[in-house]
Amino acid sequence: MAAPGFERVPIAEQEPAVRAKNFDEVCLGYTEEEAVVEAARCLNCKNPRCVQGCPVQINIPGFITALKEQKFQESYEILTQSSSLPAVCGRVCPQETQCEAQCIRGIKGDAVSIGKLERFIADKARVEGMKMQSAATKNGHKVAVIGSGPAGLTCAGDLAKLGYEVTIFEALHEAGGVLTYGIPEFRLPKDTVVKSEVENVKALGVKIETNVVIGKSITIDELMSEEGFEAVFIGSGAGLPMFMKIPGENAKGVFSANEYLTRNNLMKAFRDDSDTPIFKPAKVAVIGGGNVAMDAARTALRLGSEVTIIYRRSEAELPARVEEVHHAKEEGIKFELLTNPVEILTTEDNSVRAIKCIRMELGEPDASGRRRPVAIEGSEFEIPMDAVIMALGTSPNPLIASTTEGLETNKWKCIVADEANGKTTKEGVYAGGDAVTGAATVILAMGAGKAAAQGIDEYLKNK
């Protein structure tokens, strides 16, 4: 193998033609030898800018140095001091815009492959049964966490480490939130990676009660007054799908990406032994350009559909990670960029027949800083389709806010919370993740869960 240099050690992936037909993980991860060589590229900077780029401030040079010296247990301990979900983060964090974007190596070559190294250590720890730092002695204080996604798991894990008795309430039948229902198997394996990270959090003493819909089964006020929880963290995510409000959207064969992905990921519709059906159209359009759009498109491809992604801006503005776009293209997904749907055309029995689109061009930058797409008059055209998946984003479920007295939300129905400590307008109630910010990333949700755990600790200590 070449000496450590300007280029990162390449990582093995399933061949596009092969992986397009299965749900196994695309990226195969580093071997031990590859990981050690890649780790040696880290310059162990005195002022590690990568750490500032990490929303949970992992001691990146620390864990990489231990890895380089093949002290794997130590490396895992350093990693898990800051993150309860390293195998998840190593896979789905947008490292290229966070830690790796800050890496000095990146100035004259490739940044150190921090994410892939994190994944290597986390996977090795799982396979070899390494344990995380254990929980402190119980301090007798009870905290409820709503939602078992990245924000909730992180907050619960951190509080358990501080000695709190934590119960997570999950609305679905499986823990993990978006890690379980949203992100597909081929990016984030459920039975191995997600389940074991959830088990790690449980090993810290965290209880997880599934099938409890807060706001329906029981309210936050009741949790506090009747079940003795002294503080509550809301990490309920942004679950409600958005639609375009164009004609034909209620036709048979139009799905939200949430529905399509939930059927496949949470309900395992891709497996023969699952009772849950999933629609398998010959041709499907996925509307949107984010990671969820890529996930839905690549799922449909694996289920046998011919897939076209329709996005109203150009490739440069695609909000999805570059790696995901690259993988999607490699697998044979078509892109209709600068194109916006205006109508879904249907057959007599209200099934999808085609999608009518209009061409767009980019005008002046809008509030998001991206150039605003403007329709080109008279450029409408039709593409024959059997199904359409809407991946336009999600908004927070108003259920909790509407059933909790004194909990303020903003005009986007997001819960108002202090970024520094997760404090909401209701005493003892903290919030973080997509429920506060609207749809964002796994790692930002984890960062918020972490901050709220500290906020809750301070609140209860001073109470």
Next chain:
Amino acid sequence: MYLIKKKRVLCPSIFLMDVEAPRVAQYCEPGQFIIVRIDENGERIPLTICDYDREAGTITIVVQTIGASTKRMMELEEGDSFRDFVGPLGCPSELVTDDLEEVKKKKILFVAGGLGTAPVYPQVKWLHEHGIDADVIVGAKTKDLVILEEEMKAVAGNLYITTDDGSYGRSGMVTKVIDDLVAEGKQYDLCVSIGPMIMMKFCVLTTKKYNIPTIVSMNPIMVDGTGMCGACRLTVGDEVKFACIDGPEFDGYKVNFDEAMERMKLYRTQEGEALLALQEGKTHHGGCGNCGGDK
């Protein structure tokens, strides 16, 4: 795990179960529903709550065997458990949440079709317990499919049973009974109709003739039941609503039933295949050229 404490077969294709689910039983109200999953591979099946016992912590569900999953459910016995049971979901019936004095002023007619008798029952019972006796029409295809007759009789004002084939009670569809009752001089201020979508559609067309405001309870395809998937979306007036969080009850005059009924058919081929596979083993290999199974 959620223990099945009691099972009673109501007719060859319909059964009732009391399931231990204290969190659901504690706060549920008439009109709401639950989602149940048989086992690890089971789909999430939404079912309306038929009755509840807060003290015992149980929920009563009534199930008709129509597909592979409900057939598998019927095989479960007392002492067995469901893997998952979540609720209460959806909004309570407005009758329960509205000002009781206002509700008391109304003459209410319930129209239940087939399995719809189950979700009608807790509403009629609740009203009865609050001093309101509502009239109830129960319609079924044939005598064997009339369920919960004794229970309903105990809580209803007048109970009118009708069968499509005339084998029991009055003869004909529920809509005919509505016409007959109005012709007999009965007056109603509100109708609540729960049953198959096609029945609710025609019930609404009938009550509209007499200007009786009508509430219907929609049961479209659903996955999570918490507003996440949008599979259950309906057109109500000029708005798109999710049955799981905005409903399940809606103003029947405004619901687009034709669209809702078409949407129900989406997985029909796959459901049929699953039922066949359960009955005969996996014999379907596609190749017929019709079902798409060979693609």
